[in-house]
Amino acid sequence: MTANGLAGAVLRIDLSAGRVSREKTDLSLVRAFLGGRGLNMARLLQELPPRVDPLAPEAPLLIGVGPLVGTSFPGGARFNITARSPQTGILGDSNAGGFFGPELKFAGFDQLVITGKAAHPVFLWIDDDRVGLKDARELWGKDTVETTTAIQEELGDRDVQVATIGLAAENGVRFAGVFANLTRPAARTGMGTVMATKNLKAIAVRGTGEIRVADPAHFRECIARLNERILSHPEYEIRTRLGTTKLINALQAIGGLPTRHFQAGQFEHADQVSGEAIEQRFKVRAKACFACNIPCSRYIVVDDPRFPGLRFEGPEYEPLAGFTARVGNSDLPLALYAIDRCNRLGMDAISVTETIAWTMELGQRGLLIDEEADGLALHFGCGDTILSLIEKIAQREGFGDVLADGVRAAARKLGRGQEIAMEVKGLELFQADVRAMKGYALGNAVSSRGADHLRSEPWFEFSGDREEAIRRYGIPEAADRLAWQGKGKLVAHFEEMAAVSDAIGVCKNTYNNMEALDWDETAELLSAATGWIWKGEQVRLVGERIVNAERLLNARWGITRRDDSLPRRFLDEPAGPPDSPSAGSVVELGPMLEEYYGVRGWNSATGLPAPGKLHDLGLEG
């Protein structure tokens, strides 16, 4: 084994032929793309058949883990799963933490390349260098928890890491995810749907190997400094207590909650459904991803006679805000039960909550009557409708079948509600009103996988630190969430950080939101890990290269500037309610896009990378 942070091998699985093969990890690709999401994009650029249907057997499904995964980097736990998305038709990519990614590295693999379709349902069993396919016909139809437990029992080892799909994927729901450690979902863009069409129910991994770095003493020194910075960060205490659920109250305060399908930025019941409320009402225990010193996750035991035995790890902010503010529901236990159902059925809670909230707004506006939606009561906050639609979507039954391809497709099928479908490029928007945060608005408009915050996460606009904004971006307004000026530079910077974070395999909470390492410090750490000399600018360039590679992939599927947009609501309707700190705000997308394309070196008419830029990044041809 080489001492460079890598596992050293790529595993190819041809499900049609039932054949596996290994090859050495291509170090020139690692130098250019690092790993994880970056390595997956490099592979897609090289190997994706040009006009392949996302659900065709030959369409590749990739799982990548970066060079810092499995090391002592706190939260070096992430994996990326990538394919052409069956939901959006463009780039599909999703990322999750937990323990699956490190286990793959310990088993000896930096990347899995999965193609073909098995004759019947199988699961992939990677037991260090012994790799094979096992019969999963008995597992087909089981939920994510049942499947994980059954596989661990069959293999006689509870430490085997399992990433699985649920029933929704099997039924062809287009926003079905891949769930590791039960509730660590790579849920966005339908990667579970792709897995299901390959007859691949799950991937089980046991890795007893080791990862070595080039300069262990220097690596240890860098990690010690990083740990010190994290542990002394002003947000450390609240992140360990509430994790991302702290955002319910934080976004309520600025008028950024997606209340009743983004009709208002504040939810009158926010205090009943917040992270603090969960902490006060239910038994909660701190949980963490692999080797992380921020136990930002929780295992909760919900005491409510309507939902006996309800207990799981979670929730994160996204599903919590989705099943409360977005659908107008103040019943916290019901929201938690809904989240558990989505996890077990294996669906993306962001997409599910958008389709439900969209249906409710159609009902509110009289654009859809109850009889058209299986007689469900179409008003916000109706618990029965929420729970019923989750099951109907997963089963593709009745009105659920209309929603199961995503909100854009649902609006087309019904011929109604396009103007209130909260999606970009076919992917549903996250749980925040971007009129209250213009950098996030731009980030969602240009994100390579459709509406999404994790492609940039430009938190800096909440800082209000104008001096720092001038130092970084030369524009003081970059630190002002309601201003549009400077946001092109801001988003470009954070896009590169997010790409590097996904490429090295670490968590955006530490790497982006807490800015635990700058470019030079990342370079120092990567030099100690890989044994190559890295400079800060080279690390940044990897981020820029990944962003451009993704734009090139999307260009193959027809994406241009025209698609870098936002739902009309954010552009035309002033944010409310009238007394909110974001009241009256609309998104000035045009000027932000101009600035962004300028920073990116992309043609502002087409939104595509100029040839010179591709040459500079080594991406031409």
Add this chain to the structure above:
Amino acid sequence: MWHRLASYYLRTMALRLVVDESRCSGCRACQVACAEAHENAFSVALARLRVEKRDAEGIDRPVVCHFCADAPCVAACPTGALSQRADGVLLLDAARCEGCSLCIEACTYEALRLHPRTDKPLSCDLCEGEPACVAACVTGALKLEEQK
């Protein structure tokens, strides 16, 4: 030199790893730190302690060497490869170990494990009194205490 040795033995004389399961986040940082300290590599399987995890039930339970008085693992060793210091800490003479795994079967707490490739026991030596696992634990689930 003698002074440092003497103070080291005095310090380790009654030191034990103490587990507070209710605080464990299940992150396995202790295992990563242990393997790093002993093997100069990152690994979970090479750690001298383990964390029993059951995700569905929300159980995370560090399992550590208890340094038992008259340790059954030592008693079970047919070659004398495993021995115990006066302070209870295990010592492995790797050259004498034949990898029979009788020590593993004898461990009351299922704390002792085999190296996945050499088949020799991964016995905890308390890192000369400054355990890497304890230093890596931010939640206080693992502590070093003097035995009463």
